[in-house]
Amino acid sequence: MSTSQSPPPGPSQQPPPQATTSSQPDDLEVVTDDNDSDYSSIDSEIPFSTPNLPPSMTTMMIDSLFTTPPPLHDPLITPTSTLQDETLSDILPFLSSSPLPPDLFTYNAYNVPSLRREAHIAFLHASLGRLPGKFVAADASRPWFLYWCLSGLAMLGEDVSRYRDSVKETARSMQNGSGGFGGGGGQLSHLATSYAVVLALAIVGGEEGFEVIDRRQMWRWLGGLKQRDGGFEVSVIITLLDLPLDLTPESPAYKPDDPSFNLLSGVADYVRRCQTYEGGISSSPSAEAHGAYAFCALGCLSLLGPPSITIPQTLNLPSLLSWLSSRQYAPEGGFSGRTNKLVDGCYSHWVGACFPLIEAALANSPTPVNDSLFSREGLIRYILNCCQDETKRGGLRDKPGKMSDAYHSCYVLSGLSAGMHQWVLEDEEWMVLPYLEGEQVFENADRVRPVHPVYVIPQGAVRAMRGYFRGKGGFN
Amino acid sequence: MLSIVCLQAATTTVTTTKPSAPAAPSTNNNNNASKQPEKEEPSTVAELSRYHFELCHPFEGKRSTTQADQLVWLASRLVTRLPVRFLGAKGQKDLWKTVNEHSLPARGFNLRKYKKRQQQHKGVDSRGRDIGEYTAKEWGIRQEKRVTLSCLQLQSQRFRELRDRQKRGFVDYQTGDQVLVTDSEYTEEKQRRREMERLSRELYGAERMARQGKLALDPEWDDVVPIVMEDPENALAAIAYSPDYAEAMSYLRAVMSAKEYSPRSLKLTEYIINLNPAHYTVWLFRAANIFAMKLPIPDEITWLNQIALENLKNYQIWHHRNLLVEHYHPSIASDPPALASFATSEREFLTQILAEDTKNYHVWSYRSWMVGKLGVWGNPEELRSTEELIEQDVRNNSAWSHRFYLVFSDPENCTPGEKYAATEADPKVPGEIVDREVAYAEEKIRLAPQNQSGWNYLRGVLVKGGRGLSSVREFAEEFVKGLGEGEEGEEVRSSHALDLLAEVYKELGERERADLCLRRLMEKWDRIRGGYWQWRREGLELAEVAA
Structure with missing residues (x-):
């Protein structure tokens, strides 16, 4: 969906954290927004009253949905089915028994292990530190490491404002005079890395950090990139930095005879062309539907206007929803990224985080969403049972047998947050509440902080950055 | 004048005092000298030079000598340094005699040289060994290396000068030819620098020498x-x-x-x-x-193929290929045979790489883009090779997706300009194409009815062709028997068939049957999606109310 190359790992997305001063999840009973002093709190605290679990006495039966193979299984064997069957047999023990090391995990009455908050926090802090030489493949995507780690830390309740100076310095070292940010010093500016840097600066907050961004140059640079198609990343940068939409005459897309053609013109139409016959969204108009692009598409449309208008106007919503819903598998509970592919923790975000946007899109329709469109229990079980690293390393992962990494940590946590909360869009303001329907299979202590459903960073961080730049008026 | 007085005094003393065997201090029997035999023979270069120094510097070294020895030494210093002719012939003769008789072991010892050598003995070699600990033989070897290194440096300097002359267009004054640095000279220089690097590291170790990288050693990069x-000190995620x-x-x-x-x-x-x-x-x-x-772009593509095979998950490779083809296309666009042959070679490579990784998103995305760029939707080989992948694995959704693109984006079969979205009917799609694709999908679905790829394709074809879903009612019902008739009576072979039937019945106004499909999906056949099925059921009710 972006106008130039996509970043190395995965597509172009953002995760989310919630910056807060305390990391105790129980705080959530009173606070949903970060209360970092730096953020101007607009719609401050939303009172939460989270019912706690019944005291764990005897282990409750796990729904057989999550412990037995699916009811329908074709006898025909192909490479896809072989891989799926093998993966399922690897995952099933994690879902039905308690195979995780008891010194690192405690199981609750629902046979769901606790979130190893401290271990994940330590892993993400370490991932922001000096990386060994084998990370050279990440040399062009260091801004993503900043974003993934900071966002993940914020979701885990860590105060990340201590990174203000270092994010600022790091961002400077990646900045080009042209206005954009590259993957590191001396690298060309790139939309994806610029997007990640802007989000990282927003997460840690602080006006000094915001001031690193040269908005006028950024605006010119974006105009220079503008082609007839557009992207989610551009929309995010524009809205966060409160940039004008006009194109300068130097832009290759500038139309002297059509002054209304701007930075975001044609974006919605491009998104429309990316919907495939399956209902999902692809990276470009001729490719296969893929979870990451579904989120980018919905996020982008939600920034172009009210999602209840832009999304149904642009996309075939019923077929998109059908496709999104098909991404959740049982008994795994997690999401896959494409038809007939395996579940992977990162799609907890790419697919899972689509649902709040879909709900917003359906809000004013004849068929609003009354309940959850996906199995929250399934997703939460998958994440807590299968996506937590089982060693001292910490961090979150794709599935059992895989190594944890910053990318998965961020997006698995975002998915977990999507599973634990629900969002309502009222008067252009997103409001979050804990999801309270049905049984809650996780402990309150495991609740992670919500993140903005489009920017995937703490809501307060979004407000602070937008507010700051809006307040400036113009480029001064 | 003072110096002369001193000299006279010294000479006098020297001539009047008989020094006792100054040349053989080890045999001296005075107190100080008696300690000497205990001292081991100097074995390392540091000890050796210290020994020499002490022999000749009775005032400076630790070695103490008798006063007589000291005077002889002093005389020896004077004789080489002062204009002894002022002493007169006699004085000079006596002085020389004294000095010669008591010939000191290192009369001509040069302090400056000594200090320089001492410097050389300081520090450690590349293995961390103290150089002062070297034996004389080892020291000799080391010195040889240093000489070799100096020679190489000179030769390297000569190479640079030669290249400089070539650059300025100089002419050899003897032959009249242009000065030219040959390839073999380049190669020699490259080797020479590696040798210099090796010697330097061996002699001086890593600490005292900034490492010379491969490029710094390559004469090609000298200019x-x-x-x-460097990253700022507090940079995050620095590598x-x-x-x-x-x-x-x-x-x-x-x-x-x-x-x-x-x-x-x-x-x-x-x-x-x-x-x-x-x-x-x-x-x-x-x-x-x-x-x-x-x-030439084809050369670059050949080079790229190998890199792509070695890095299956890399995106940049495919973006590069995309740029190359974008650039190359105009030169072959008006030459159908060239275009066809390029498309063939691309397909051959893509087939090869997809054999390694059948669902690689980058490869498939590039492939569909390439098909559009080169305009080869209708190429039967393209369709056949895609079909082959579906034959190998009917669940390869990427191959299905590519097939849809080949068939329904072919300008022969669709309204141009992407007027209709993939999820919309296109009146220009020929009926026989729709028939053919429906038949293809149905055949594949029968192989594995729970394979969603086939069902998604079937739906996509029907929508694109403007056919109602109810046109496949009978087909879908093949997979569902006795719905809602209890555990024994109900036989469902595909949840996707049920899903489709729910829409078929809705289309036909059979709301209750539609709801039954959704309910059974919710209760039994696809429970994980219960919330979604429920939402569909609510929509169904609403549709009826509206009707």
Whole structure:
């Protein structure tokens, strides 16, 4: 969906954290927004009253949905089915028994292990530190490491404002005079890395950090990139930095005879062309539907206007929803990224985080969403049972047998947050509440902080950055 | 004048006092000298030079000597330094006699040289061994290496001068030919520098020597000043680069900022791509080099193929290929045979790489883009090779997706200009194409009814062809028997058939049957999606109310 190359790992997305001063999840009973002093709190605290679990006495039966193979299984064997069957047999023990090391995990009455908050926090802090030489493949995507780690830390309740100076310095070292940010010093500016840097600066907050961004140059640079198609990343940068939409005459897309053609013109139409016959969204108009692009598409449309208008106007919503819903598998509970592919923790975000946007899109329709469109229990079980690293390393992962990494940590946590909360869009303001329907299979202590459903960073961080730049008026 | 007085005094003393065997201190029997035999023979160079020094510097060394010895030594110093002729012939003669008789072991010992040597004995070699600990023999070997290194440095200097002359267009004064640095001289110089690097490291170790990277050692890069960049001290997620990588990047920054498009720049990009193929900047610079130097695109694609096979999950490779084809296309666009042959070679390679990784998103995305760019939707080979992948694995959704693109984006079969979205009917799709594709999907679904790829394709075809879903009612019902008739009576072979039937019945106004499908999906056949099925059921009710 972006106008130039996509970043190395995965597509172009953002995760989310919630910056807060305390990391105790129980705080959530009173606070949903970060209360970092730096953020101007607009719609401050939303009172939460989270019912706690019944005291764990005897282990409750796990729904057989999550412990037995699916009811329908074709006898025909192909490479896809072989891989799926093998993966399922690897995952099933994690879902039905308690195979995780008891010194690192405690199981609750629902046979769901606790979130190893401290271990994940330590892993993400370490991932922001000096990386060994084998990370050279990440040399062009260091801004993503900043974003993934900071966002993940914020979701885990860590105060990340201590990174203000270092994010600022790091961002400077990646900045080009042209206005954009590259993957590191001396690298060309790139939309994806610029997007990640802007989000990282927003997460840690602080006006000094915001001031690193040269908005006028950024605006010119974006105009220079503008082609007839557009992207989610551009929309995010524009809205966060409160940039004008006009194109300068130097832009290759500038139309002297059509002054209304701007930075975001044609974006919605491009998104429309990316919907495939399956209902999902692809990276470009001729490719296969893929979870990451579904989120980018919905996020982008939600920034172009009210999602209840832009999304149904642009996309075939019923077929998109059908496709999104098909991404959740049982008994795994997690999401896959494409038809007939395996579940992977990162799609907890790419697919899972689509649902709040879909709900917003359906809000004013004849068929609003009354309940959850996906199995929250399934997703939460998958994440807590299968996506937590089982060693001292910490961090979150794709599935059992895989190594944890910053990318998965961020997006698995975002998915977990999507599973634990629900969002309502009222008067252009997103409001979050804990999801309270049905049984809650996780402990309150495991609740992670919500993140903005489009920017995937703490809501307060979004407000602070937008507010700051809006307040400036113009480029001064 | 004072000096003369002193000299006289000294001479007098020397001549009147008989020094006792100054030349053989080890045999001296005075107190101080008696300690000497206990001292071991000097074995290391440091000890040796210390020994020599002490022999000759009775006032400076630890070795104490008798007063007589000291006077002899003093005389020996004077005799070489002062204008002894002022002493007169006699005085001179006596002085020389004294000195010669008591000939000191290192009469001509040079303090400056000694101090210099002492310097050389300081420090450690590349293995961390104290150089002072060397034996004389080892020291000799080391000195030989130093000489060799100096010679190589001279030769290297000569090479640089020669190259400089070539650059300025000098002419050899003897032969009248242009000064020319030959390839073999380049190669020799390269080897020479490696040898110099090796010797230097051996002699001086890593500590005292900035490491010379591969490029710094390559004469080809002598005129480039690398742009070294270091992360700020508190940079986050900073990577501990290998020295080779850090050096290569600093040269890349230099040639990029000079916009140097040259064979060596191209070679540098290849070198860096091998170290880190995910570096988008270097790929873009490589493309710029190729276009600026007008290098043949097919050669670059051949080179790229190998890199792609070695890095299956890399995205930048495919973006590069995309740029290459974009650039190459105009030159073959009006030459159908060239276009066809290029499309064939692309397909052959894509088939090869998809055999390694049948659902690779980058490869498939490139493939569909390439088909559109070259306009080969209708190429029967393209369809056949896609079909082959579906034959191998009917669940390969990427192949199904590509098939849909080939069939329904073919300008022969659709309204141009992407007027209709993929989820919309296109009146220009020929009926026989729809028939053919429906039949294809149905055949494949029968092989594995729970395979969603086939069902999604079938739906997609029906929608595109403007046919109602109810046109496949009978087909879908093959997979569902006795719905809602209890555990025994109900036989469902595909949840996707149920899903489709729910819509078929809705389309036909059979709301209750539609709801039954959704309910059974919710209760039994696809429970994980219960919330979604419930939402569909609510929609169904609403549709009826509206009706």
